[in-house]
Amino acid sequence: MSAFHAKAVNAIEDARLIGFVDVVKEKARRRAEEFGGQAYDDVRRLLERKDVHVVTICTPNGLHEEIALAAAAAGKHIIVEKPPELTLERTDRIIAACRRAGVKCSTVLQSRFRVPMAALKRTLESGALGKVLVGDVTMKWFRTDAYYQRDAWRGTKSLEGGMFMHLAFHYIDLLRWFMGPVKSVLAKTARLLHHAIETEDTGMAILEFASGAVGIVEASTAAKPGRDVRLELHGERGSVQIEGERVQQWWIDGREDEEAKARLSREAPTASGSETAFDWEEHRLQILDVIDAIRNNRDPAVTGEDGRNALEIVLAIYRSAETGCEVTLPLSDESVLGRHFSGII
Numbered sequence: 587m588s589a590f591h592a593k594a595v596n597a598i599e600d601a602r603l604i605g606f607v608d609v610v611k612e613k614a615r616r617r618a619e620e621f622g623g624q625a626y627d628d629v630r631r632l633l634e635r636k637d638v639h640v641v642t643i644c645t646p647n648g649l650h651e652e653i654a655l656a657a658a659a660a661g662k663h664i665i666v667e668k669p670p671e672l673t674l675e676r677t678d679r680i681i682a683a684c685r686r687a688g689v690k691c692s693t694v695l696q697s698r699f700r701v702p703m704a705a706l707k708r709t710l711e712s713g714a715l716g717k718v719l720v721g722d723v724t725m726k727w728f729r730t731d732a733y734y735q736r737d738a739w740r741g742t743k744s745l746e747g748g749m750f751m752h753l754a755f756h757y758i759d760l761l762r763w764f765m766g767p768v769k770s771v772l773a774k775t776a777r778l779l780h781h782a783i784e785t786e787d788t789g790m791a792i793l794e795f796a797s798g799a800v801g802i803v804e805a806s807t808a809a810k811p812g813r814d815v816r817l818e819l820h821g822e823r824g825s826v827q828i829e830g831e832r833v834q835q836w837w838i839d840g841r842e843d844e845e846a847k848a849r850l851s852r853e854a855p856t857a858s859g860s861e862t863a864f865d866w867e868e869h870r871l872q873i874l875d876v877i878d879a880i881r882n883n884r885d886p887a888v889t890g891e892d893g894r895n896a897l898e899i900v901l902a903i904y905r906s907a908e909t910g911c912e913v914t915l916p917l918s919d920e921s922v923l924g925r926h927f928s929g930i931i
């Protein structure tokens with residue numbers, strides 16, 4: 587991901603890339619050679635620099651906290667890749683440290699900046715779709731065994747978290763952004779194709795929202811060859827369906843809006859078959875937003891709390907899958923409802 591961040595930073599006139607840190611210094615050196623800046627193998631050396639104002643964190647999912655806390659303590663704003671961390675406790679510590687230090691904290695959830703997603707959010711806020719009744723995500727992706735074997739942390743519970751945590755996270759965040767807080771979750775997970783990994787590669791979750799709306803998230807990295815994610819919202823006044831970056835349906839008040847469909851759509855890869863097959867433009871937009879938030883001392887468009895909200899839903903999915911019970915949010919030790927259900931897998 588650091589290459590995506592570097593390309594995005596280098597495309598922003600107002601930003602300067604100062605350096606890369608990697609515990610494997612050779613990796614930092616290669617990045618610095620390609621994109622500019624200094625290479626370090628100790629984050630403290632970078633944090634000592636007065637000309638560093640923002641740190642973007644692209645280490646494995648379960649290794650964000652220590653760097654985030656050190657950066658906040660050094661007075662640096664942080665942009666932390668999703669998920670912010672693997673537990674609510676660690677994420678809360680990151681958010682609290684940033685608040686204490688008076689620095690901004692933004693979770694990278696760049697799909698919110700995707701043109702049709704941002705347009706859908708504006709449409710929902712205008713009330714044009716009416717109350718949303720149903721929201722579904724179908725993420726039929728494919729990842730190879732080589733992808734999981736490439737780095738020791740992939741497919742592990744302690745450092746990656748699982749397919750929902752690592753990949754469906756973006757789309758769970760989008761549903762939460764569009765539809766508001768989730769009230770309960772009923773889920774099933776399975777490891778169907780990637781037998782060497784520790785976590786699920788497939789799963790389904792039924793979500794009930796506080797608004798009364800319902801939704802389904804169906805996600806997998808075992809669906810060859812992988813197709814673009816489909817997100818569908820059905821409101822009182824119509825339906826919107828987005829597949830990848832293409833708007834397939836924008837039907838409101840009895841009319842299919844062909845103009846909006848053409849204006850908001852483009853053909854672009856969205857990582858369905860390979861982890862690097864997508865554009866860094868959305869990262870650029872999110873980093874631009876953080877710079878503006880710092881300048882104008884406002885919250886970033888995507889906050890640490892936003893990352894926490896999506897994380898809580900993912901953790902509820904895992905708790906439901908483990909217990910076979912419906913799980914209520916906010917998560918607490920007592921969040922499991924006694925209602926068992928018969929599995930579908």
Ligand SMILES: NC(=O)c1ccc[n+]([C@@H]2O[C@H](COP(=O)([O-])OP(=O)(O)OC[C@H]3O[C@@H](n4cnc5c(N)ncnc54)[C@H](O)[C@@H]3O)[C@@H](O)[C@H]2O)c1
Nearest residue numbers: 587588607608609610613644645646647649667668669737
């Ligand atoms: N926003 C997105 O669409 C998106 C896509 C892919 C990955 N990500 C996220 O980006 C992060 C990194 O994923 P990746 O695929 O680039 O992983 P990666 O394994 O390719 O890179 C992680 C790097 O971190 C280094 N590292 C590990 N511990 C470190 C430490 N303590 N200090 C400094 N460096 C350390 C590793 O040596 C490695 O070079 C993850 O949180 C992942 O979820 C986000």
